[in-house]
Amino acid sequence: MLIPVYDKNPGPRTPVVTYALMALCGVVFLISPFSGLNLVYGTGHDLLCAQAEYLARWGVIPTELWHGRIPLAEVPMPTGCPSLRSFAAPPFGSVLTALFVHGGWVHLLGNMLFLWVFGDNVENRMGRVRFLLFYLAAGYLATYGYALGHASSTQTLVGASGAISGVLGAYLCLYPKARVTSVFPFLFFLPLRFPAWMVLIFWFVLQWLAGAIQQTGPGVAYLAHITGFVFGFLCAWVCYRATPKLEPAARATRGDLQP
Template sequence: MIDRRAAAARLASGLLRTVTSGGPPVAYALIALCCLVFLISPLSGFNPSYGTADALLAAQAGYFERWGVIPSELWDGSARALLTPLTALFVHGSWLHLLGNMLFLYVFGAMAEERMGHAEFTFFYLGCGYLALVGYAAAHASSDETLVGASGAISAVLGAFLYLFPRARVTSLFPFLFFLPLRFPAWIVLIFWFVLQWLAVQGAGSGGPGVAYLAHVVGFALGFLYAWGRYRRTDRVKTPATATEGESQP
């Protein structure tokens, strides 16, 4: 039998080791930071100081409330509440949530950072991620559910990637095609992904609690519009870029 927790830990360790192998430092540092935050949090199950059973569940709930975005509290004007759309970008609810987001950041963030530059990519990632969560909170202003995760920021990276590298070929896995690895231009994969998110938003949460599809849509739109406004007077990558690999959804 496969130990899922051990397997996930090995995958996280692999992402952390990637930071030391060179490449875009900001994207890799963000991956390392998200992994580190998760490992030391009560969500990973690796920190015995949080206890077990009911004590662990209480610690997890308190952790979300402290660092996540609670839409109904965001507009009270407190400095702590206004900071949560930033801190929430580094909080993930599960191993699957973390590794899915980090995979997309690893695949698409590196090329976006190389195109934008380190400092600009940092402000782009944090700024768009912040606004994506605020946009979701504005549309659900009375909600008491906590919102966490880097999906809004990573969706912005996908939007920028679509404008900057539309012809880069991406290896994707589509469930309805029996998960066969197929290569498509980035514009096909990313537009398909965006349409799925938009349809999920129209479904009014049909993806289940905790899936903030609207934050994905807002982040993607912000990223695309930023890249269009910033780089429309410069040449985009018109020749096929170095092949990347990803999945159908962050």
């Protein structure tokens, strides 16, 4: 219903980590069976089976995070597809791999758009190393939060949206008055500019309402979005809310700006 496309909030440094995360997600997607560009996975039913196996191997199976690894034969696969042959990582490690796996072009581009709009400023405020650790922590916490609410689910969970939701929560705390240009599909993609607090709170309420009415089974992991967002907001509030934002001249004096 609302798609942020640009924020008027320039930062003092190139957001290297944000761009690197976007690039890594893009590369992983291009070589996956979901891009449609890697012909090694075949077509038709063979491609469908390859996609299901790819998700199961590199994604998160929520029940495994609390109850341990389930037998390969119990991993759901489409009719006519062979059973999964192996797992790529133990349950805890699968959370990390799942953060870089996406199940389609819309899934990938939607996540990367949100990361591009909001990630640079949060990275500049936190610093590159701390931002990377924050991003991964948000992704892990969001995934475990989803698994806690769906402890018996064997439906594979993939995507960076939990971690990116943490970035959105941090942005709301740190830059609530920044101007964000957004488009509304139901208004023929008319671009309008709103303060960040309005855009992000509206987004969060939509996630909350959608999660409240969502039934179990395949779909969007709204609970992961909610968990990541709340974590990101609280983390920024505790760690950075009281830290004064330096003006460019002050940053240069302290040597915080790149040449």
